[in-house]
Amino acid sequence: MQSANTITNDTRFGQNCGTENTKKVSEEKNISEDECFKESSQEKDVNETSLTIARSYGEKATGVSLGGTFSEDCESLSDYDDSISSNSNVETLDDDIIEELVDQAQFANVEDEIIRKLRSGKVNSFAKTLAVQANLLKKVKVNVAIAGESGTGKSSFINAFRGVEHGDETFAKVGFGNTTMEVNIYRHPKNEQILLHDLPGYNTTKMTFKGFLEKVIISDFDLFLIFFRTVPTSTDKLFVAHLRHAKVQFCFIRSKIDEDIDDALDTKEKQKRNVLFEIKKKINQSWDKFGDMNDANIFFISSYEPSVGEMDNLISFIEKKVAPAKFEAVLFSIPTLTKEVVQKKYKGLKRRVLFLAIRFAVFYSVGLSYDSQIKEEIEMFYRVFDLDKDLAKNIKNRKHPYSVEYIGNVLTDFRSRKGSDLASVNKRYRFCKTFLINLLNELAEDAKAMYTYIVEYHKQ
Structure with a gap:
């Protein structure tokens, strides 16, 4: 360590100052x-x-x-x-x-x-x-809407985005096809002003699209992340029209890329890229019939293995679409994905x-x-x-x-x-x-x- 009178760009710190301490488990509660x-x-x-x-x-x-x-x-x-x-x-x-x-x-x-x-x-x-x-x-409030059908990876993303693990009292349970009628809201444990809203599925036997719009006020949100399985539906197209009219930012997310790769015969690194390329190619081709949605942003991600897929692109998209102070609040709160x-x-x-x-x-x-x-x-x-x-x-x-x-x-x-x-x-x-x-x-x-x-x- 250098003397107290000299500070340069090469100054470094000693490694044996202090002792380790296991600390800090944030408490978090779901809110209405x-x-x-x-x-x-x-x-x-x-x-x-x-x-x-x-x-x-x-x-x-x-x-x-x-x-x-x-x-x-x-x-x-x-x-x-x-x-x-x-x-x-x-x-x-x-x-x-x-x-x-x-x-x-x-x-x-x-x-x-x-x-x-x-x-x-x-x-x-x-x-x-x-x-x-x-x-x-700590003052700026960020409201992110998580939309899409149950079973598309919404809960896994909500947990990964908040750094919450299984066993935590606010762990978002993974859906198996049941559609909720309510909006489940999760605070981020590092910053309670960051709120993720798990929205009910729209245009289902339990929730009509009209009923969805009555329950969800689009303008209340900074960003919509719409999860899907394979291709958008006609209701998705209608929903996008409402989002654009309200001038609210949105993108589509195809999650569970890791499962697609595991299903492939060869999972070597080179083949992983090929599998992702084929999935993107197939889905992009199926979107051609939805002309009004061709310019919509789509990101292919894995919440369990963020290094696989386009998680970086999704984070960069959020950076461009929300106010700088709001993005910084999000960035400083999410795990090192x-x-x-x-x-x-x-x-x-x-x-x-x-x-x-x-x-x-x-x-x-x-x-x-x-x-x-x-x-x-x-x-x-x-x-x-x-x-x-x-x-x-x-x-x-x-x-x-x-x-x-x-x-x-x-x-x-x-x-x-x-x-x-x-x-x-x-x-x-x-x-x-x-x-x-x-x-x-x-x-x-x-x-x-x-x-x-x-x-x-x-x-x-």
Whole structure:
């Protein structure tokens, strides 16, 4: 480990800090359809569940999550903004830092007005806005509709998407042909604002299409994932017309690709690709008679073996079709289904690091402690990569085991290196960014190693 006075891009962390601790099994409850769509007056309670940026200014990391409301955040930031504004020494950022932040802000869909503040030298105002927005991940609500007949793989997808295993009280039971009359709603255990709605089958003996439309309000959803067996029906075509009229995004999903491959005579890797190609070719040809639906997106996936099929394409489709903040909430909550998902998680976390670094650089200048925010961000790295789960203990030679004590040691390391020259906003930004990105890089390697372990485990 390098001395406390030197931080470079080559800085690495020791492997023997702290001890392992098996921890964190999220609790989750199914909720009623009515509860899910309550107005924003009830969202305040949800907001209080996450660590807020402004509330914990000046407080040391204690190992206990801190709470607060969005309105309290704004009041705290207003007070601190007055303190910052009264500081006569207004610093300017180096051009490369400005461009780096602008690139990430544009990608994250930050308002142009906020970006103009950064370009015009209003760094404090930019940092304050980012502090308020930092909690958005736990506030934004995402409603995903899972449609299609029973037996098409809906329940398996709902479980895989939430990282829920058999035996969990909220495990979605796999259907065997029975059609439900109700909408079953599942919260994501990592983020209760992400809701998956298992919709009843439409145009069946139990549910007419008209009855389906009376029960399901299409405009309530961000995205429809429509599962099917072989070919769409005339009712599917009618349903798509309703979705397009409501301007709600949708796609079709053919699941259980792993079962098709297992049914093939030869299951070598090369043959797996051939089997998938033949399935896609056959289904695409059968869709030709549905002219209005030829441009619909279809994804072929396996919920049991996400590395087989087009799970990456499905995740990229969701990224394009929902708001950036909503996709980031989804991305940071889903398991590491594929290597591409690991990479997308990494890019999203890296963007957060840059935004945290500028807040640290600005607020540190007026004597505000940022230990709680650094600690929360490090905990988030582990959580997003699933490295806080027991399964991570199976990774050989992992760089950073998960435990409260270990994270505490990393935070102590951050504090000790903070004694170096942090006289300017640019130096503070580079210091915080370098420290956290070096840690993030190594945790991403641990996440890739865990993904490889999971893939090999499923092959056994």
